[in-house]
Amino acid sequence: MRKLLVLTAVLFLSCSTAFAVSFETGWTPYVESGTIAFDPAGEVLHATASTDTAGAFGWGNYSQNFAGDYGTFGTFNVSSVSTSSNEGAFMGLRQYMADTIMGNKILAELYLQFWDGQYSVRYRVRERTQAGVTVNTISRGFLGDSSGTWSTSENIRLAMALRGNHLYFWSNVSQFAYVKVELFDLVTERDDAAEIFISTEGNSSIAGTVSSFDIWTVRSYIPHITSSAKWTDYLRVDNNSGTDATYMLTLYDSAGQQLYSDVQSVSALSGAVVQPKQLAAGASSGVIMSTNKDLFFRYSYVHTSGGVAEFSLKSGYRNLLTQAGFYFNSIASIVQWKGLAIANYSPMATNITMYAYGSGGYIGSVSTSIPGYGKIVGVHTKWFPGVPLSAIDRIIVVAENNLTSLDGIVIAGSSDNSSLLFTNAADASGFIPPAPLL
Structure with missing residues (x-):
């Protein structure tokens, strides 16, 4: 018995x-x-x-x-x-x-x-x-x-x-x-x-x-915190439950060093705003942990020129990516620069390969590495110099050894940043890397 x-x-x-x-x-x-x-x-x-x-x-x-x-x-x-x-x-x-x-x-x-x-x-x-x-x-x-x-x-x-x-x-x-x-x-x-x-x-x-x-609890990710004083960043949280709630916010610099970790609170059926750069100078990315499924997180950027961008943060256990798709908006005439930010949420450095595509098909690839809990960010010419703005439509990022640890955002806008188009990286798990160009 x-x-x-x-x-x-x-x-x-x-x-x-x-x-x-x-x-x-x-x-x-x-x-x-x-x-x-x-x-x-x-x-x-x-x-x-x-x-x-x-x-x-x-x-x-x-x-x-x-x-x-x-x-x-x-x-x-x-x-x-x-x-x-x-x-x-x-x-x-x-x-x-x-x-x-x-x-x-x-x-x-x-x-x-x-x-x-x-x-x-x-x-x-x-x-x-x-x-x-x-x-x-x-x-x-x-x-x-x-x-x-x-x-x-x-x-x-x-x-x-x-x-x-x-x-x-x-x-x-x-x-x-x-x-x-x-x-x-x-x-x-x-x-x-x-x-x-x-x-x-x-x-x-x-x-x-x-x-x-x-x-372990529900995690959400902040893949990009700006570095310039011309940008103000806001983490916005809404509590949809009838009780007060808390969450833990951890911030890292671009090299993956932890700069800050503390508990934040938000009242029942209310909202709260946190400015990560005021909590830790040099913060580059972050992780949010919460036991409350009724918390909804958004991240906002405001530029001194008046440009504003906001997107919801992913949450759940399948939110990190092995292959991430960064798709640029080439329709709007305001887009005069295209870029991306990629964060690595593994404790180990992750090697990645970036594949660029345009209306004419495959452009080329470049490999680089992201430190554990680190981030890389830049406009497309940082990795694909000489490729015109109008020639690139997307970049697919593939982590080496099928490591599921990536998150990121697509960043684009006008030359003075008065108009912005930011969005989450997409799951590109069906992507098959092409053969190297001869």
């Missing part, structure tokens, strides 16, 4: 530097399952220690290593375990995701399995009906093939993240840097439900602490 105890996390913002987590009270744990104590001091979004890194998915600074993704992480310290013959004890993380194609749910689990004084780290991904009936086990296995004895002083860290159509599982005690599971086109969005669960079989029991637990 298996007994199950599930603790559902409720998110709130407690201070100006971190997201924190509280837990529902009033539950009575099974005696056989022991008790779980929660340490509020450990509940942080930004873990600064990086001694347990593993590839790009290390424990150090999760918010950077999993930028743009949905996910959940926790640090587990098990103080005591008792397992009976052929019966185990389990403790770990669960994350629910929606599959609106079939109307089912995807349930991802990453957990510790204890037996006979040893443990292993396991993962499991299942498709379930709304009633909780499993219809398909997509993947399951060990996070590596390791098992070993555990210590009461050991902090076991578990993390899972959703990036595009892949789930990544990571632990600081596994042999592999991470395990990646292909979800194809099953997942369409992440639910709010993330859980810590405890499960025991027979007379087994388990007790311990979870010293940090958090849920």
Whole structure:
């Protein structure tokens, strides 16, 4: 017989530097399952220690290593375990995701399995009906093939993240840097439900602490913050919910160095305006994180000549691009310059290739690199000198190694910037790079 105890996390913002987590009270744990104590001091979004890194998915600074993704992480310290013959004890993380194609749910689990004084780290991904009936086990296995004895002083860290159509599982005690599971086109969005669960079989029991637990949230991106004093930038946020809300704003310079990170607030059924350049001189791009799906973000530019441009910021987990399309408006006679800004939201430098096209077809390509969390910006002649303004209609940017980390905007306007045409970069995933010109 298996007994199950599930603790559902409720998110709130407690201070100006971190997201924190509280837990529902009033539950009575099974005696056989022991008790779980929660340490509020450990509940942080930004873990600064990086001694347990593993590839790009290390424990150090999760918010950077999993930028743009949905996910959940926790640090587990098990103080005591008792397992009976052929019966185990389990403790770990669960994350629910929606599959609106079939109307089912995807349930991802990453957990510790204890037996006979040893443990292993396991993962499991299942498709379930709304009633909780499993219809398909997509993947399951060990996070590596390791098992070993555990210590009461050991902090076991578990993390899972959703990036595009892949789930990544990571632990600081596994042999592999991470395990990646292909979800194809099953997942369409992440639910709010993330859980810590405890499960025991027979007379087994388990007790311990979870010293940090958090849920990655909806992210929006600011791919371009202007540098000239002739421009004034505004981040506008509207709160469509009936309760006050908060979000975290992080700003980077063009080289990818973090300049600012703090929590902003907006009242219920109201709006607020922030000027990023006043918060951090030299800011070049930014990331917004929020647990509230009812927040709507826009970004505006105002030039001293009177030109104004505004566009909505993308949000959700599929908003970063591997291939980005920058399409210029060649109809309006006001367009006397064409340019683009490209931000890289990977912690690592990303090599890109830019392919230029015009009414006469393929013009040529050029390759460059963008620092981790950095940005490049310029008019089209910065990369394609000698190509006339009227000859270029679009630039398609392709990230090397299919890295999904790009966002950007198309920028164009009149010579004095009194008239502006700015718009988001588009998903160009169907683009096939041409053969090199001879």
